[in-house]
Amino acid sequence: MKLKDVRIIVLAASLVLLSACAVGPDYVRPSVEAPAAFKEIDGWKPAQPLDQEIRGKWWEMFNDPLLKNLEEQVDISNQNLAQAEAQYRQARALVQSARAGYFPVVTGNASETRSRSTLNSVNAAPGGVNTTRTLSLDATWEADVWGRVRRTVEANVASAQASAADLEAARLSANAELAQDYFQLRALDAQQRLLNDTVANYEKSMQLTQNQYQAGVAAKADVVQADTQLKTTQAQAIDIGVQRAQLEHAIALLIGKPPSNFSIAPSPLSLVTVPPPIPVDVPSTLLERRPDIAGAERRMAAANAQIGVAKSAYFPSLTLSAAGDYQSTNMAQWLTAPSRFWSIGPALAETLFDGGLRRAQTEQARAAYDATVAVYRQTVLTGFQEVEDNIAALRILEQEAQVQDQAVKSAQLSVRLITNQYKAGIVSYLSVIVVQAVALNDEQTAVNILNRRLAASVLLIKALGGGWDASDLSTRDAGAGSDRNGKQLN
Numbered sequence: 001m002k003l004k005d006v007r008i009i010v011l012a013a014s015l016v017l018l019s020a021c022a023v024g025p026d027y028v029r030p031s032v033e034a035p036a037a038f039k040e041i042d043g044w045k046p047a048q049p050l051d052q053e054i055r056g057k058w059w060e061m062f063n064d065p066l067l068k069n070l071e072e073q074v075d076i077s078n079q080n081l082a083q084a085e086a087q088y089r090q091a092r093a094l095v096q097s098a099r100a101g102y103f104p105v106v107t108g109n110a111s112e113t114r115s116r117s118t119l120n121s122v123n124a125a126p127g128g129v130n131t132t133r134t135l136s137l138d139a140t141w142e143a144d145v146w147g148r149v150r151r152t153v154e155a156n157v158a159s160a161q162a163s164a165a166d167l168e169a170a171r172l173s174a175n176a177e178l179a180q181d182y183f184q185l186r187a188l189d190a191q192q193r194l195l196n197d198t199v200a201n202y203e204k205s206m207q208l209t210q211n212q213y214q215a216g217v218a219a220k221a222d223v224v225q226a227d228t229q230l231k232t233t234q235a236q237a238i239d240i241g242v243q244r245a246q247l248e249h250a251i252a253l254l255i256g257k258p259p260s261n262f263s264i265a266p267s268p269l270s271l272v273t274v275p276p277p278i279p280v281d282v283p284s285t286l287l288e289r290r291p292d293i294a295g296a297e298r299r300m301a302a303a304n305a306q307i308g309v310a311k312s313a314y315f316p317s318l319t320l321s322a323a324g325d326y327q328s329t330n331m332a333q334w335l336t337a338p339s340r341f342w343s344i345g346p347a348l349a350e351t352l353f354d355g356g357l358r359r360a361q362t363e364q365a366r367a368a369y370d371a372t373v374a375v376y377r378q379t380v381l382t383g384f385q386e387v388e389d390n391i392a393a394l395r396i397l398e399q400e401a402q403v404q405d406q407a408v409k410s411a412q413l414s415v416r417l418i419t420n421q422y423k424a425g426i427v428s429y430l431s432v433i434v435v436q437a438v439a440l441n442d443e444q445t446a447v448n449i450l451n452r453r454l455a456a457s458v459l460l461i462k463a464l465g466g467g468w469d470a471s472d473l474s475t476r477d478a479g480a481g482s483d484r485n486g487k488q489l490n
Helices: 002-020 058-060 065-077 077-101 148-214 220-254 285-289 291-312 355-424 429-463 472-476
Strands: 105-114 129-143 318-329 338-349
Touching: 058 065, 058 148, 058 291, 058 429, 065 077, 065 148, 148 220, 148 291, 148 429, 148 472, 220 355, 220 429, 285 291, 285 355, 291 355, 355 429
Parallel strands: none
Antiparallel strands: 105 129, 129 318, 318 338
């Protein structure tokens, strides 16, 4: 074997060994403080056993066919999700763009140039016209000696996975908002029915008072008070329509339909409705179950890789280039061996002075990474808070609902007793108005508590991640895949 061949082999082996390393820190997920258990879960019984997990279509736990139908339209028509999905595809395209740096750039060129020489030219007949034809093929490849391309691919893969998590977070948010709006609309339907029933009862009381007045038993003031109470309640019943219409419009927006083409028939919530039991695992599972936490963690990985990209600028770049050309002034001899020429060779380039630019860029990358770490830890803390908040809400509201149900029964009994006493002339009509107002307020409060319990159950499901799992990022994201050496990039 010739010495020249040995040198080429040694050089190639050296390049392979050098390309196996990458400057910059390897990513390690920063630690976060996760409690052993949720504090607010004491006194509240989640779903048992825990194998009753939250599934992807978690809204089916509420056993409402219309809600199920509306939720399934979110994926199809919601424009915020369409935007997030487009951003995800954009991030995946950036991964492929970065991976292109692994390969050489090959360009081809064909040209024909006609020129007229000067009268004093020594290379051609004076005043003659020359035609030069050129066909060239050039290849340039920058060896990824210091891992700049690998770190860029690593950063873009992590960013694509963060974008995928953002898409899931947007989907979960839209589904949760739709469920909240839907249950609030049904609660308004229950309020509407309650007010309509109350108006009917007040009309009977009004008629009773007028009869009492005509018989000389009741005063004119009693009639006026009964009429005032009736008209006030009628106004409240009408006012319900404003908020209900707005909620209907909000639901239409979430499923991507014009409000003018969408409506939901009234169907009041039943006061015997009970929120479904929600399975709650240990707090540490939030790190894998919440898409916003996963997105924040992937952004840390991307920022960490950018430190390596910045540090690679300190080292020289090695570029290998090769060119092969055919050039001739004679068409018949253009693509022949005598018209051929070629060139090949490496080029080593290093920045000798940049006024502190590379150092500043490295410090900027480190600061950006530190910021993503803070965002990640804050997102985790926020996740813990949201779970604690909604567990506490469900536990306390359940206790409040039990007491409120007793209050409603007592108020309804008071209305019957006081009304009978008024008919017997024992009490004034003011007593009737007072107990009727208390009964209406208690019944409205009971409906509001039920709505808050359903909303808290939806928010708890959302806080727990809605059945999503971070492992989906590596299995579903074709943009993650593996690098050219087969190493998994996730």
